[in-house]
Amino acid sequence: MLYLVTSSPRPEAPSTVRARQLQFWNWFDGLIEQGTARHVYARLGRGLVAVMDVESPEDLHALLNQWAEYVPASFEVQTLLPREHQAQLVRAAAGA
Numbered sequence: 001m002l003y004l005v006t007s008s009p010r011p012e013a014p015s016t017v018r019a020r021q022l023q024f025w026n027w028f029d030g031l032i033e034q035g036t037a038r039h040v041y042a043r044l045g046r047g048l049v050a051v052m053d054v055e056s057p058e059d060l061h062a063l064l065n066q067w068a069e070y071v072p073a074s075f076e077v078q079t080l081l082p083r084e085h086q087a088q089l090v091r092a093a094a095g096a
Contacts, residue, residue, distance in 0.1 A: 002038070002080035003052045003060055009073040014046075017071070024070035036063070047073070051080065 014021075031037040031052075039051040054060045064075050 001054060001056065001060075002082070003054065004078040004080055005048075005050045005052055005060075005064070006043070006076040007047045007050075007067070007071070007073040008076075009046050009071050011046075020070050024067070027066065027070060031063070 028037060028040070032040065036053055037050050038053050041049045043049060052060060052063065054063065060077070064077075067073070067075075
């Protein structure tokens with residue numbers, strides 16, 4: 001399942017969290033290499049937007065808990081469907 005995750009870190013001085021940020025990126029790079037994190041973009045100011053590919057909501061929940069251990073944040077999560085899925089539904093409905 002694909003999820004769009006937007007993180008909003010706690011407002012802390014960046015200089016006070018550098019070590020945790022480095023640990024976070026080392027951990028997140030592993031998710032990118034595994035294909036769990038398909039896309040990731042830094043938000044202007046602070047935070048990230050990432051497309052995560054996981055098997056279940058419980059898997060995403062576990063990842064967000066790990067994420068928050070490195071960088072305490074609130075998360076907005078949206079479920080995504082591949083474009084092909086919606087196109088297939090429209091074509092099927094139009095043919096009915």
